[in-house]
Amino acid sequence: MVFTVLVTISVLIGGAVELIPMFLVDENVPRISTVTPFTPLELTGRDIYIREGCVGCHSQMVRPFRHELERYGTYGRAGETIYERPFLWGSKRTGPDLSRVGGKYPDLWHVRHFENPRSTSPRSLMPPYAWLLTSEMDLDNLDTKLARLKSIGTPYSDAEIANAQASARQQAEAMATGIEASGGPSGLADKEVIAVIAFLQRLGQDVRAAGLTAEAQP
Amino acid sequence: MQTTSATAEATLLDPDMEVYRYDEQIVRMFVLATAIWGVVGMLVGALIALQIPFWEANLGPYLTFGRLRPLHTNAVIFAFAGNAIFAAIYYSTQRLCKARMAFDSLSKFHFWGWQAIIVSAAITLPLGITTSKEYAELEWPIDLAIAVVWVVFAVNFFATLNNRREKHMYVALWFYIATIVTIAVLHIGNSLAIPISLTKSYPIYAGVQDALVQWWYGHNAVAFFLTTPFLGLMYYFLPKAAERPVFSYRLSIVHFWSLVFLYIWAGPHHLNYTAVPEWAATLGMVFSVMLWMPSWGGMINGLFTLRGAWHKLRDSVVLKMFVIGITFYGMSTFEGPLLSVKTVNALSHYTDWTIGHVHAGAMGWNGFMTFGMIYWLMPKLWRTPLWSDRLANTHFWIGTIGMLLYVMSMYSAGVTQGLMWRAFDSAGNLLYPDFMETMIQIVPMYWVRLVGGTMYLVGAILMLYNMYRTIKTAPKELPDPAFTTPKEVTA
Ligand code: HEM
Numbered sequence: 167m168v169f170t171v172l173v174t175i176s177v178l179i180g181g182a183v184e185l186i187p188m189f190l191v192d193e194n195v196p197r198i199s200t201v202t203p204f205t206p207l208e209l210t211g212r213d214i215y216i217r218e219g220c221v222g223c224h225s226q227m228v229r230p231f232r233h234e235l236e237r238y239g240t241y242g243r244a245g246e247t248i249y250e251r252p253f254l255w256g257s258k259r260t261g262p263d264l265s266r267v268g269g270k271y272p273d274l275w276h277v278r279h280f281e282n283p284r285s286t287s288p289r290s291l292m293p294p295y296a297w298l299l300t301s302e303m304d305l306d307n308l309d310t311k312l313a314r315l316k317s318i319g320t321p322y323s324d325a326e327i328a329n330a331q332a333s334a335r336q337q338a339e340a341m342a343t344g345i346e347a348s349g350g351p352s353g354l355a356d357k358e359v360i361a362v363i364a365f366l367q368r369l370g371q372d373v374r375a376a377g378l379t380a381e382a383q384p
Numbered sequence: 385m386q387t388t389s390a391t392a393e394a395t396l397l398d399p400d401m402e403v404y405r406y407d408e409q410i411v412r413m414f415v416l417a418t419a420i421w422g423v424v425g426m427l428v429g430a431l432i433a434l435q436i437p438f439w440e441a442n443l444g445p446y447l448t449f450g451r452l453r454p455l456h457t458n459a460v461i462f463a464f465a466g467n468a469i470f471a472a473i474y475y476s477t478q479r480l481c482k483a484r485m486a487f488d489s490l491s492k493f494h495f496w497g498w499q500a501i502i503v504s505a506a507i508t509l510p511l512g513i514t515t516s517k518e519y520a521e522l523e524w525p526i527d528l529a530i531a532v533v534w535v536v537f538a539v540n541f542f543a544t545l546n547n548r549r550e551k552h553m554y555v556a557l558w559f560y561i562a563t564i565v566t567i568a569v570l571h572i573g574n575s576l577a578i579p580i581s582l583t584k585s586y587p588i589y590a591g592v593q594d595a596l597v598q599w600w601y602g603h604n605a606v607a608f609f610l611t612t613p614f615l616g617l618m619y620y621f622l623p624k625a626a627e628r629p630v631f632s633y634r635l636s637i638v639h640f641w642s643l644v645f646l647y648i649w650a651g652p653h654h655l656n657y658t659a660v661p662e663w664a665a666t667l668g669m670v671f672s673v674m675l676w677m678p679s680w681g682g683m684i685n686g687l688f689t690l691r692g693a694w695h696k697l698r699d700s701v702v703l704k705m706f707v708i709g710i711t712f713y714g715m716s717t718f719e720g721p722l723l724s725v726k727t728v729n730a731l732s733h734y735t736d737w738t739i740g741h742v743h744a745g746a747m748g749w750n751g752f753m754t755f756g757m758i759y760w761l762m763p764k765l766w767r768t769p770l771w772s773d774r775l776a777n778t779h780f781w782i783g784t785i786g787m788l789l790y791v792m793s794m795y796s797a798g799v800t801q802g803l804m805w806r807a808f809d810s811a812g813n814l815l816y817p818d819f820m821e822t823m824i825q826i827v828p829m830y831w832v833r834l835v836g837g838t839m840y841l842v843g844a845i846l847m848l849y850n851m852y853r854t855i856k857t858a859p860k861e862l863p864d865p866a867f868t869t870p871k872e873v874t875a
């Protein structure tokens with residue numbers, strides 16, 4: 167039994183040294199004023215991204231090397247991740263990094279890409295996600311999601327929580343109208359694809375708004 | 385002593401002697417589960433290996449790469465390697481303690497509970513119910529179930545240790561203890577989440593913190609699920625199969641404590657150059673490099689145990705498999721520290737080099753140690769010779785060649801793609817600005833990987849078939865082996 171206790175202690179020492187400063191650092195993570203929580207629609211899209219396992223092929227963490235900055239955009243900052251639950255940095259790039267993809271393509275491009283990646287990227291090996299264009303998004307839990315996230319630290323206001331569903335519908339409606347206007351399919355306003363696109367279009371925008379470039383210090 | 389003869393029958397009845405029997409049925413169950421889930425998990429591996437170069441193999445929504453990848457990792461790690469660990473622990477602990485598992489009911493609960501968890505993983509992951517945290521994808525109700533089953537296992541194990549008739553605790557038991565304690569801590573630490581519904585939760589950690597906790601867990605899942613229990617397995621089954629004592633007892637003490645202490649610190653090597661603080665990544669790197677020594681301590685102790693027994697390799701498929709296993713343990717624990725060095729990681733991270741490293745460890749070390757153990761156990765557990773040694777030899781060769789094809793193709797793919805990503809032309813522009821260009825280049829390697837992986841899978845299927853035929857020739861009754869010991873010793 168003494169042995170077991172010793173094992174436990176040696177294991178805990180390393181864990182503690184590694185993790186405790188991290189929680190102290192919590193306060194020290196350099197905040198970026200433009201980083202705000204995901205909108206309800208983006209959050210819904212993020213959860214679909216998680217469901218589909220996109221993280222198995224796409225990273226969301228640009229490293230500070232010149233070739234990565236050229237290819238993707240500025241490198242990942244600690245301050246931009248504070249509302250990521252869970253983090254989605256990934257460990258394998260079978261596809262390109264997505265953390266700076268927001269604004270890179272119009273919404274319609276993404277619709278086409280999900281329907282059939284070969285239509286936008288002829289040699290692509292990405293699987294098609296056509297069902298995202300037909301399955302309806304599930305907004306039932308949305309207020310609960312925001313409320314629970316608030317309870318562990320994401321600063322949603324009570325009004326945002328109460329209006330979560332309505333806000334998601336409104337944002338989706340606007341996007342769907344835009345897609346239709348640019349020659350895309352109609353009737354996407356309540357489809358999952360809209361939520362995913364909303365999430366993708368958000369990626370990297372906060373850092374961009376803060377004017378953080380490769381050279382600027384985090 | 386095993387009581388099979390008439391005289392032994394008499395000792396069993398001797399009133400001054402205490403009789404105890406080992407539970408072998410539970411070991412048989414875990415062994416079968418290992419082989420069956422192994423084939424399932426590798427089949428899924430082969431499917432996802434096909435899906436990368438051949439997107440048409442994605443049968444949406446349930447059978448797409450993104451949803452099946454975690455199914456593969458969970459099946460091979462927790463179902464294949466997991467059941468193998470439990471088979472090894474239940475077989476060897478009883479013998480090392482000279483005591484039956486303390487509670488048969490808990491053993492059964494552990495077995496069925498674990499299989500139920502695997503089945504629920506196999507159902508929920510294709511449905512897209514996932515936390516997306518690598519090797520901890522299962523949602524909170526299943527996480528709770530894992531915690532319960534693990535505690536039951538721990539109670540049963542420690543109660544057995546408590547009942548032991550052998551005072552000395554052999555080194556294999558230390559490794560089991562480290563495994564049981566640490567996995568419990570890691571699993572609970574990493575799974576803390578706030579539920580939204582039965583199928584959805586958010587972790588209490590966010591961003592950088594979540595990343596650090598995840599890789600504190602993820603790295604040590606490798607350390608305490610794929611390394612320490614397999615070292616325990618090695619320390620028990622290798623000397624048995626070689627009929628030689630362990631090379632150095634002192635070395636085993638030193639490398640045990642240094643492994644257990646150092647491993648935990650190394651997690652951040654999965655996060656080099658990301659947004660985690662610089663000091664954390666550097667700490668991870670330093671400890672990873674230090675880990676090389678104790679890891680090789682284990683390898684040396686294993687290989688040197690075979691001193692004077694190398695000639696036995698020719699006829700023993702078990703020893704051949706153990707040697708490949710231990711050699712690949714050595715290779716992957718040499719490669720691991722190398723990959724932790726920042727300049728190397730700058731190239732390897734995000735590429736197939738990592739995948740090559742993973743499978744050198746997983747297929748080479750975990751896979752071959754498991755196969756060796758199963759071939760050694762089959763005749764003992766079912767009390768009949770293995771149906772075909774030739775088939776087992778075929779498994780050995782096809783598995784080895786398959787694994788080499790897998791690993792080599794992934795090294796080549798990883799380095800090629802890593803170099804292409806960072807290549808600039810003379811004008812200072814990216815040489816391959818189109819990501820797909822760097823992918824198309826390595827597609828041939830993905831086909832080689834598929835061939836290698838399929839060979840490895842076929843080897844596992846051959847083993848399952850060999851097991852089936854062996855079991856068919858087994859005696860109908862397989863009573864638990866009985867042993868006796870004078871009563872006063874235990875009093
Ligand atoms: C038939 C044999 C196998 C095949 C064909 C196979 C195939 C694959 C494929 C295609 C991937 C995804 C790689 C990527 O995302 O680019 C993968 C990942 C993985 N496999 Fe296997 N695998 C096999 C056996 C095993 C075994 C026996 C184990 C463990 C005991 C294992 C553990 C893993 C792990 C841990 C990963 C995740 C790696 C990471 O995230 O870096 N595999 N495998």
Ligand code: HEM
Nearest residue numbers: 257606610653654672675717720721723724733742745746
């Ligand atoms: C001294 C021992 C070892 C060290 C220092 C080590 C180090 C590393 C490093 C640096 C990575 C790459 C992280 C990245 O760039 O993303 C890695 C990945 C990995 N290693 Fe090891 N390794 C060791 C032994 C092993 C062994 C024996 C196994 C398996 C049986 C193993 C399984 C894995 C897995 C599964 C991953 C992939 C994690 C992921 O990204 O999903 N490692 N290891």
